[in-house]
Amino acid sequence: MKQLIINAFLLGGVFLLNACHRIGFPGAPDGPGDDLSGLIVDSTFTNPVLTSGPDPWVVQKNGTYYYTYTQGSKLVILETKNMSELASARRYEVWTPLAGTAYSKNVWAPELHEINGKWYFYFAADDGSNANHRMYVVENTSPTPVEGTWEFKGKVADVTNQWAIDGTILNHNGQLYMLWSGGNAGAPPQSIYIAKMSNPWTISSEKVMISTPTYDWEKKGNPINEGPQVLINPQGRVFVVYSGSGYWVDGYCLGMLSLKENGDPMNAADWTKNTTPVFSMKAASSAYGTGHNGFFKSPNGNEDWIIYHARSLPNGGDGNSRNPRIQKFTWNTDGTPNFGEPVSINQPLKRPAGETVRLIYPKTNWSIAGFSSEENNNSRLAIRLIDDTLTTYWITRYSTNPTNYPDHWIAVDMGATAKVDGFIISQKSGDRKIKELTIQTSNDNTSWDSVGMFTLNNIDLLKQYVALPQRMQCRYFKLVPVSGYDTQKQPGLAEVSAFRFKN
DSSP: OOEEOOOOSOOOSOOOGGGSEEOSOSOOOSSTTOOOTTOEEEOEEOSOSSSOOSSOEEEEETTEEEEEOOOBSSEEEEEESOGGGGGGOEEEEEEOOOTTSTTSEEEEEEEEEEETTEEEEEEEEESSOGGGOEEEEEEEOSSSTTSSOOEEEEEEOOTTOOOEEEEEEEEETTEEEEEEEEEETTEEEEEEEEEEEEETTEEOSOOEEEEOOOSGGGOSSSOBEEEEEEEEOTTOOEEEEEEESOTTSTTOEEEEEEEOTTOOTTOGGGEEEOSSOSBOOBGGGTBEEEEEEEEEEOTTSOOEEEEEEEESSGGGTTTTOOEEEEEEEEEOTTSOEEOOOOOOTTSOEEOOTTOOOEEEOOOTTOEEEEESOOOSSTTSSGGGGGSSOTTSOEEOOOSSSOOOTTSOOEEEEEEEEEEEEEEEEEOOSSSOOEEEEEEEEESSSSSOEEEEEEEOOSOSSOEEEEEEEEEEEEEEEEEEEEEESSSOSSOEESEEEEEEOOO
């Protein structure tokens, strides 16, 4: 049974004004002579694009990206038009395994693939014991993977039926192959295998090992090769980028196998392993344990991007929380990929070509027009909602005479009538996050029109873009929290801004 949870219109990335640039002044008339002077072009983003999400995988179709990751107990899809706005994606919980089965627990490294007009969701799972991890697949015949119903097709295994995780698909010269990481009941070493498939849920040949840990950089923590990902260059050459070492160590990195021209994927001798990693940790970029990746194209199809997970602190200092990051890569003259180095989480990056660009209103003349309550603390006053500082919050009163849902609200005066297409909202860190939020607009701070109720993600600090159903022309807007993510009845918010589109 498909379960649907929609967390709509959100954008990841900390709001940094120095990552944008001004083009003019707000509130001008619409049309050919529209004066956009003073607005800020929001054309960049920063990593990570989500606060958490290990083993990221992306597939795109008809201008839409479908992202998934290791959630642990179910299969989840995030749907978005813009990968730099991954925290804005609609979230769908599409399939949960039956309790008490061989595949009901430890659901790892899911991947979505469209094969012969149908969708297949591959994943590794077990019954609670890692030694029993095997690969499984569910099928969906709907046009998109977030519609319809997923049908369990069964276990995907070769005749040895040994421990297996991280399955992926190679479609080469009309033949379907599966690649995966396997070993002896999960004990090291882990190696990468390939086998032919007769259909998307059946392995039809013996497996062939095409890589096993041989270099020191593949043996940190434990000797491991895992997470194989297929990458085909513009000339059709086949590469497999994989993760080396244990995911829990800082040295977790990406290695690469190259299939020789006209080579046979089932012939191990036709694969060549790079002697050094192709992508690895960089402490200066707060990128530790850079591994388990995927690939995607920019919306205009002209750029190649890698998505990978990393930790922001060394030695598991952030609880081994792996967060997804994206960056553009290029191709060397010999046809091999050049991934460069991990980009710093503090460095603004230009959005993938073809993504939506918004214009943000500066808050120089903004003020708080009213509020239901505020906590009597200098860092939690209502004015903190518009101070362009994520570490200060507006929090409704909770220490003395606390207020409760549904009586919370805060109104902002933008200082002049402006055309608004949406708002940028950043949740505070920790508790008291808002789940459902109603937005109202006004031109006189007396008569208010509701423009809808929106669901925010339970994400610390990252920008969440809330797009209105249609452009509004207003001077005031009011945020009315309707429900929260925890039992706290006094919500808070870190920051709000307003945006419009150029046209």
